[in-house]
Amino acid sequence: MVASLEERQVYGEMMAGARQKVLITGVGGMLGTDLAEILKNDFEIIGLDKKPAPHLGRPIEICDLLQERKLRDVMLAHQPSVLIHCAALTDVDYCEEHPEEAEAQNVGATRNLVVLANELDIPIIFFSTDYVFGGTREGEYLEDDTGKPLSVYGRTKWEAEEVIRSTAKRAALCRISWLYGVYGRSFPRAILGQTESVKNIRVVSDQTGRPTYTKDVAGAILRMLSKKKEMVFDSGVRIYHISNSGQVTWAGFARFILEKLGRSDVTVEEISSRELNRPAPRPYNSVLSLKKTESALGIQFRPWEDAVADFLVELADTKKKEAAKAQEKAEGDPQ
Incomplete structure (x- = not known):
């Protein structure tokens, strides 16, 4: 449903002079959680997800992005200044086995958001993936390189990019x-989970990329919105790569995690992608060039090793806090 002229005029009047609101889709997910936490001091956060997210400690809007009428009602009710689209079906192997669902969640939902954003003149920050590339390039992938996705997940994210590029009025891709x-689920947590029961971990060593900490992504977005607004609010679509610097294989990534934790009792066995034999193919090289984004933001992304070290400390602290809360709840419950 298209917003009426009267609705658009009212919306524009309400936005004038108002404190900026940021609507985050997929706010309960791994990236959405850290975005909400890091942006909350500077912006009013409107969280949206299709299921409750009690760990956020704040109310959110429950809405499936494929429900166009409900989505439109949410947008008009809150009048966000900017839309950050984190929600996606990101389980690569699940997408490979459920292509229609992946198409709907990754492409259809994005299309619905772009239509509404254009009607209400709201800029979009859209997150895509290194898996839009085929992995055969020597060296780093540039922002304007053509996507050649190998998997259903990569294809649906590339198609979502095409929706952004071809129809969005204002967007940072x-x-x-x-x-x-x-x-949420991630490689480091999977490695840590395995070490609870095994002493030998099999990890692929023929895929190379840049590990990226959610907090560093959120920090870059905060800088975009507060210091480099032209990256988001100017007309047109701009493409950026956000990651920590440096590159490593999955096996090297796992080995670094174990070394930081002093787990010399666990060994990493390097295997090939073919040996792992997962449903969805992955690119052998998905290293993204960071030069354009670093220049636009006026920063340098820190090495992935430093980010992982901070992550491990935060993860340990979070687990302690969760355990303490669980203990308090158990002690407070009547027997």
Whole structure:
């Protein structure tokens, strides 16, 4: 449903002079959680997800992005200044086995958001992935390189990019790679989980990329919105790569995590992608060039090793706090 002229005029009047509101889709996810936490001191956060996110400690809007009428009602009710689209179906192997669902969640939902954003003149920050590339390039992938996705996940994210590029009035298209964070499923947490029961971990060594900490992505977005607004609010679509610097294989990534934790009792066995034999193919090289984004933001992304070290400390602290809360709850419950 198209917003009426009267609705657009009212919306514009309400936005004039108002404190900026940021609507985050997928706010309960790994990236959305850290974005909400890091942006909350400077912006009013409107969180949106299709299921509750009690770990956020704040109310959110429950809405499936494929429900166009409900989505439109949410947008008109809150009048966000900018829309950050984190929500996506990101399980690469699940997408490979459920292509129609991946198409709907990654492409259809993005299309719905772009239509509304254009009607209400709201800029979009959209997150894509290094998996839009085929992995055969020698060296780093540039922002304007053509996507040649190998998997259903990569294809649907490339198609979502095409929706942004061809129809969005104002957008920052941000590709990220090898994402991990405290909340949600990620490679470091999978490695830590395995070490609880085994002493030998098999990890692929023929895929190379840049690990990316969710907090560093959120920090870059904060700088975009507070210091470099032209990257988001000017007309047109701009593509950026956001990641930590440096590159490593998955096996090297796992080995670094174990070394930082002093787990010399666990060994990493390097294997090939073919040996792992997962449903979805992955690119052998998905290293993203960071030069354009660093220049635009006026920063240098820190090395992935430093980010992982901070992540491990935060993860340990979070687990302690969660355990303490659980203990308090148990002690307070009547027997």
